[in-house]
Amino acid sequence: MEPAAGAPARRPGLARRLLRRPAAAAALLYLAAVVLLAALAPVFAPYGPQAADFAHVLATPSADHWLGTDALGRDIASRLMFGARPALLGVLVTVLVSAVIAIPVGLSAALAGGVDRVVSPLVDLLMSIPAIVVLLMVLATFDQELAAAMAALGVLTAPGLVRVVRAAALTVAGEPYVAAARVYGFGGVTIAFRHVLPRIVGPILVNLSLVAATALLTETGLNFLGLGVHLPEASWGGMVADASTVMNQQNWMLVPTGAAVACTVIALVLLGDGVRDATAEGWARPSSGTRIRPSRDAAKEGARGPRAKGAPPVDGPPVLLRVDGLTVAFPGPGGRPTPVIDDVSFELRAGETLGIVGESGCGKTMTGRAVLGLLPDGAHVVGGSILVDGADATAMGRRERAGLRGSTIAFISQEPMAALDPLFTVGSHIAEAVRTHTGAGRAQARRRAIELLGQVRLPDPDRVAKMYPHQLSGGMAQRAALAIALAGSPRLLIADEPTTALDVTVQAEILRLLRTLQRETGMAILLISHDWGAVGELCERTLVMYAGQVVESGPTPTIIAAPRHPYSEGLLAANPQLGTPGVTLRVMPGGVPAPGEWPPGCHFAARCPYVMDACTAHPVAVAETAGHGSRCLRQVPARMIEADHD
Numbered sequence: 001m002e003p004a005a006g007a008p009a010r011r012p013g014l015a016r017r018l019l020r021r022p023a024a025a026a027a028l029l030y031l032a033a034v035v036l037l038a039a040l041a042p043v044f045a046p047y048g049p050q051a052a053d054f055a056h057v058l059a060t061p062s063a064d065h066w067l068g069t070d071a072l073g074r075d076i077a078s079r080l081m082f083g084a085r086p087a088l089l090g091v092l093v094t095v096l097v098s099a100v101i102a103i104p105v106g107l108s109a110a111l112a113g114g115v116d117r118v119v120s121p122l123v124d125l126l127m128s129i130p131a132i133v134v135l136l137m138v139l140a141t142f143d144q145e146l147a148a149a150m151a152a153l154g155v156l157t158a159p160g161l162v163r164v165v166r167a168a169a170l171t172v173a174g175e176p177y178v179a180a181a182r183v184y185g186f187g188g189v190t191i192a193f194r195h196v197l198p199r200i201v202g203p204i205l206v207n208l209s210l211v212a213a214t215a216l217l218t219e220t221g222l223n224f225l226g227l228g229v230h231l232p233e234a235s236w237g238g239m240v241a242d243a244s245t246v247m248n249q250q251n252w253m254l255v256p257t258g259a260a261v262a263c264t265v266i267a268l269v270l271l272g273d274g275v276r277d278a279t280a281e282g283w284a285r286p287s288s289g290t291r292i293r294p295s296r297d298a299a300k301e302g303a304r305g306p307r308a309k310g311a312p313p314v315d316g317p318p319v320l321l322r323v324d325g326l327t328v329a330f331p332g333p334g335g336r337p338t339p340v341i342d343d344v345s346f347e348l349r350a351g352e353t354l355g356i357v358g359e360s361g362c363g364k365t366m367t368g369r370a371v372l373g374l375l376p377d378g379a380h381v382v383g384g385s386i387l388v389d390g391a392d393a394t395a396m397g398r399r400e401r402a403g404l405r406g407s408t409i410a411f412i413s414q415e416p417m418a419a420l421d422p423l424f425t426v427g428s429h430i431a432e433a434v435r436t437h438t439g440a441g442r443a444q445a446r447r448r449a450i451e452l453l454g455q456v457r458l459p460d461p462d463r464v465a466k467m468y469p470h471q472l473s474g475g476m477a478q479r480a481a482l483a484i485a486l487a488g489s490p491r492l493l494i495a496d497e498p499t500t501a502l503d504v505t506v507q508a509e510i511l512r513l514l515r516t517l518q519r520e521t522g523m524a525i526l527l528i529s530h531d532w533g534a535v536g537e538l539c540e541r542t543l544v545m546y547a548g549q550v551v552e553s554g555p556t557p558t559i560i561a562a563p564r565h566p567y568s569e570g571l572l573a574a575n576p577q578l579g580t581p582g583v584t585l586r587v588m589p590g591g592v593p594a595p596g597e598w599p600p601g602c603h604f605a606a607r608c609p610y611v612m613d614a615c616t617a618h619p620v621a622v623a624e625t626a627g628h629g630s631r632c633l634r635q636v637p638a639r640m641i642e643a644d645h646d
């Protein structure tokens with residue numbers, strides 16, 4: 001296999017990205033200086049905070065007193081350093097309390113509908129409480145303890161932050177890689193804190209910087225009113241109050257005290273903006289030269305699949321998945337359930353490959369999602385059962401169902417790139433899946449991740465493990481997605497159009513890889529595709545779906561050679577891979593009727609060249625002979641049709 005070219009691009013660290021922004025860098029330096037001066041005030045301050053020099057009251061700046069003195073001759077610079085301590089402590093308490101409450105609550109509200117129903121009204125209620133009244137009550141209750149008031153302020157600012165976290169997380173929750181993380185079987189906490197939170201730190205940081213600014217102003221205000229720090233301790237608010245009482249005699253004092261508060265507030269806001277931008281820059285793709293492609297002959301995985309195509313085994317391996325009469329519906333007009341798949345039945349044995357083909361909108365993906373237990377919002381199983389190893393998955397609780405994903409049933413989609421979180425390397429994605437499903441430690445999971453990358457025939461697994469999703473080609477991303485899917489040693493892989501987005505040579509490589517992996521692992525594969533070529537290549541048996549129903553099922557070669565349903569016949573006749581050179585392909589007129597517009601009889605009747613009166617009168621059942629079924633009256637003797645409808 002040809003080694004992939006190009007080295008993984010290194011992103012500059014957050015600190016370097018931050019320092020490249022002049023405003024953020026200046027704010028950071030200023031705040032660092034304030035923190036340092038406050039922490040080391042006893043060392044740096046030329047005078048004690050209470051040291052009075054009655055010979056120099058209300059002095060302007062001089063060599064002895066850099067920022068002058070107050071009405072008692074106390075050194076303003078020294079008192080500003082000591083006064084920064086309660087100010088910064090208050091900000092820290094408020095920000096911590098606000099973040100510790102708002103981040104988990106906001107994430108839960110976004111990711112769990114039940115929590116949201118409680119949280120949203122509560123947030124509205126809390127936001128209407130007047131903060132100053134609460135703060136005064138807390139100060140009265142806790143003997144003017146400023147830390148208690150600042151903690152209360154943290155609680156009061158949390159609802160606003162909950163809204164921000166919830167709104168930002170809702171956007172990210174819709175990203176395909178979050179849906180993919182569910183499919184891989186990751187727990188809610190892992191998804192929230194590993195995949196969603198890192199993407200929303202920008203808005204969170206901006207809002208926390210505003211919370212910090214609010215906290216500083218509140219702390220200053222309370223001390224201005226004499227309600228916080230006990231006199232004669234130094235505080236910025238107390239110093240502003242002192243300055244305001246003497247401003248008719250000397251107004252200089254307001255300048256350093258007011259400037260300390262104003263500059264710190266501005267610096268907090270600028271730093272929040274800078275961190276947000278630097279974080280966002282970290283997610284942006286490098287613009288040049290890092291995308292690589294695997295070699296054409298990347299995967300010489302072996303020749304044929306594990307079993308010859310043909311009729312379903314009768315006494316073969318045990319049935320792994322049995323879907324029986326499955327009907328899934330969305331709420332339609334007036335709230336009435338509108339089926340999108342109807343009475344779908346099939347079974348899949350261990351190690352078998354089953355294809356589902358059909359035009360767009362026929363219900364292939366919905367069938368796969370129903371098996372995974374990940375139907376879109378609003379969709380419900382309204383009939384039938386899905387037995388996994390004999391246990392009815394539709395009757396399982398959410399936790400039990402989630403336990404099947406990744407370990408028993410894995411999934412790959414046609415958009416592997418979108419399913420990979422852009423913030424994490426390929427190795428880290430796979431290691432996370434290994435840890436989730438096997439409980440392995442970090443080092444062991446990392447080793448297994450490298451093994452899996454080798455198993456999916458990616459070149460130089462060590463190096464690929466260090467790459468980010470944007471550095472992979474489509475084929476490499478699909479192999480990486482397969483490695484994640486294999487992490488839980490699944491017994492069934494649902495592959496939804498796994499080759500659709502790839503170019504032709506890579507499609508063939510991925511199909512060969514799937515076959516090899518199936519042989520090596522013994523897993524069953526449910527291949528959802530609109531491509532007869534892929535299904536013919538990989539699947540022993542095939543279901544043909546039309547407008548929500550299975551219209552034909554049987555051994556793939558038999559269906560391709562002698563389709564029983566006119567829809568299968570039409571699909572095959574329109575397939576360029578199966579056409580004869582020089583002969584014009586047949587095009588089926590019309591389109592798939594939308595759910596809710598299905599006719600009462602055969603769903604295909606309006607497009608069928610063989611349609612009879614009986615086809616439109618009643619629903620058509622599947623008739624099966626020799627493991628080959630078709631939902632068509634043409635194969636049923638005419639007298640049986642009449643008898644059935646009498």
Ligand SMILES: Nc1ncnc2c1ncn2[C@@H]1O[C@H](COP(=O)(O)OP(=O)(O)OP(=O)(O)O)[C@@H](O)[C@H]1O
Pocket residue numbers: 330340358359360361362363364365366367376377530594595
């Ligand atoms: N969120 C949704 N709300 C309402 N209807 C939906 C929703 N998602 C899918 N459907 C409908 O369900 C039907 C089956 O969709 P499904 O995605 O399973 O089709 P498909 O055969 O997989 O098509 P494709 O090959 O385009 O993915 C379609 O008619 C589609 O319009």
